[in-house]
Amino acid sequence: MKIVEKEILHWYTKKLRMKILELRKHYSSIVNRQSSIRYSSYNRVSQIILSIFLMTGTALSQDIHFTQFYASPLSLNPAQTGFFNTSYDFRVTANYRSQWASIGNPYLTYSAGGEGQFNLKNDDWIGAGLYVLKDKAGAGDLSATKINLSGSYHKVLDKEQNNILSFGLQSGYIIRTLDFDKLVFGNQLDDDGPNGQPNGEPVTGSSMSYFDINTGISIFSRLDDWLALNGGITIYHINSPKETFLGGDNRIKQRPLFHAGAIWSINDLFDLTPNLFYSSLEGAKEFHISIIGNYKLQSSSKLKSGMQPILFGGIQFRANNFDALAPVVGIEIKDIRVGISYDVNVSDLSPATNGKGGLEISLIYLGRLYSISHDVIIPCFRF
Numbered sequence: 001m002k003i004v005e006k007e008i009l010h011w012y013t014k015k016l017r018m019k020i021l022e023l024r025k026h027y028s029s030i031v032n033r034q035s036s037i038r039y040s041s042y043n044r045v046s047q048i049i050l051s052i053f054l055m056t057g058t059a060l061s062q063d064i065h066f067t068q069f070y071a072s073p074l075s076l077n078p079a080q081t082g083f084f085n086t087s088y089d090f091r092v093t094a095n096y097r098s099q100w101a102s103i104g105n106p107y108l109t110y111s112a113g114g115e116g117q118f119n120l121k122n123d124d125w126i127g128a129g130l131y132v133l134k135d136k137a138g139a140g141d142l143s144a145t146k147i148n149l150s151g152s153y154h155k156v157l158d159k160e161q162n163n164i165l166s167f168g169l170q171s172g173y174i175i176r177t178l179d180f181d182k183l184v185f186g187n188q189l190d191d192d193g194p195n196g197q198p199n200g201e202p203v204t205g206s207s208m209s210y211f212d213i214n215t216g217i218s219i220f221s222r223l224d225d226w227l228a229l230n231g232g233i234t235i236y237h238i239n240s241p242k243e244t245f246l247g248g249d250n251r252i253k254q255r256p257l258f259h260a261g262a263i264w265s266i267n268d269l270f271d272l273t274p275n276l277f278y279s280s281l282e283g284a285k286e287f288h289i290s291i292i293g294n295y296k297l298q299s300s301s302k303l304k305s306g307m308q309p310i311l312f313g314g315i316q317f318r319a320n321n322f323d324a325l326a327p328v329v330g331i332e333i334k335d336i337r338v339g340i341s342y343d344v345n346v347s348d349l350s351p352a353t354n355g356k357g358g359l360e361i362s363l364i365y366l367g368r369l370y371s372i373s374h375d376v377i378i379p380c381f382r383f
Contacts, residue, residue: 063236063255064109064135064144066095067316067326067341069288070275071362074113074131074150076259077216077234078168081152082117082127088335088366090116099343099358107137107358115150116369123161127152127168141179146212148172162222166232170214177207178245210241212252231260255281269296290316292328309333322346324357337364 066072072095073080084091092114099107115129131148152168218232236255244250259277266272274291292314310332317325323346330339343357 064133065286066097066109066111066362067288067343067358067360068095068328068339068362069259069277070261070273070290071095071337071339071364072111072113074115074129074148074170075111075133076277077218077232077257078150078170078214079152079166079216079218079232079234081115081129081150081168081170082125083152083154083164083166083218083220084117084366086117086125087368089369090114090367092363092365092367094363095360096362097358097360107135109133109135117154123156125154127154131170131172141177143177145175146172148214164220166218166220168216168218170216172212172214173209174212174241175207175209176243180206206245208243208245210243211239212237212241213239226265228263229260230262231258233258253281255279269298270294285320287318287320288316289319290314290326290328294332310337312339316341326357326360330362335366338362 065075069076072093073083073091074093082091093112095109095111097107097109099109111131111133113129113131115127117125117127119125127150129150131146131150133144133146133148135144135146137143148170149172150168150170152166155165155167157163157165214234214236215238216232216234218230220228220230222228234257236257237252238254240251240253242249243252257277257279259275261273261275264272264274271294272291273294274289276289277286278288279286292312294310294312296310297308311330312332313327313329315325315327324343325346326341326343328339328341330337332338339362341360341362343360345357
């Protein structure tokens with residue numbers, strides 16, 4: 001899902017909606033009046049308009065995020081930078097998502113991140129990371145390239161090392177492009193489809209770039225040997241950067257996000273990891289809930305210690321309007337965890353998508369550069 005600038009929303013959404021209604025009214029009469037008109041041509045136009053409509057109508061005030069948001073810590077909260085099991089020195093993450101391929105040009109998102117933790121003289125430590133994301137959406141190839149640098153400080157609050165407070169800051173350089181020549185506007189359509197006319201829109205450029213700053217805070221608390229909690233707040237776009245293709249002064253407003261998670265060990269072989277996040281901006285709300293069960297296969301004499309695979313699976317859904325369900329499955333072997341999810345569309349858009357939503361793949365790898373590890377052990381690999 002994307003932030004699409006408000007000027008384009010206000011300028012085009014009304015025209016697009018009116019044109020879609022006009023096409024719906026005309027289509028039946030066109031078929032009766034001109035049997036030679038091919039449905040495939042009309043369908044192609046409809047897909048183009050629908051792609052634009054989705055890009056401008058439903059994506060209001062939303063940033064890019066993943067269904068498996070807990071597997072993309074650097075995009076969730078900069079305070080999560082370097083916050084992982086401190087038996088390791090670094091973490092590498094990768095995410096891939098393809099959405100709405102069944103109704104036209106798919107939304108494609110790729111991301112990769114790397115981060116490390118660096119011990120201080122006391123029990124505290126700092127984290128540093130790099131996060132890169134590439135996103136492409138819709139018929140107009142609306143794309144975003146984000147390069148973010150993150151830093152964090154993790155403060156141990158008690159002698160037992162059960163409570164940790166984290167602060168993070170993230171600075172990014174964003175490049176956005178849009179190919180207006182690939183879009184179809186109202187004046188370019190008639191009853192027979194595209195008429196070949198120029199769009200006639202007051203576009204000042206097809207690309208822009210700006211700096212963006214995010215910040216966050218999170219807390220970790222281990223209540224006992226069986227339960228650990230993690231929660232935080234992120235504020236995106238604290239500098240309210242300017243984002244416009246039309247030469248105005250459109251500013252991205254600050255967006256708060258709250259997230260929380262837990263590890264609840266039922267026994268030595270099975271644990272549950274519920275996660276959620278909630279965000280709201282100008283009426284656009286996102287509320288995601290997931291619960292994952294992790295089962296460790298029993299030890300075998302053929303496997304080295306720590307090599308027993310962990311199978312996991314669960315479900316996630318968007319709770320604010322209940323428009324999608326996403327089953328999640330995966331496997332963890334030693335230092336690598338791979339997850340696969342698929343969004344099943346249950347919204348009003350489902351007739352157009354046949355219930356198909358988005359495929360997503362996530363990967364997390366934890367590694368060591370040094371043989372000496374930090375004294376604080378954090379059971380947060382699955383956050």
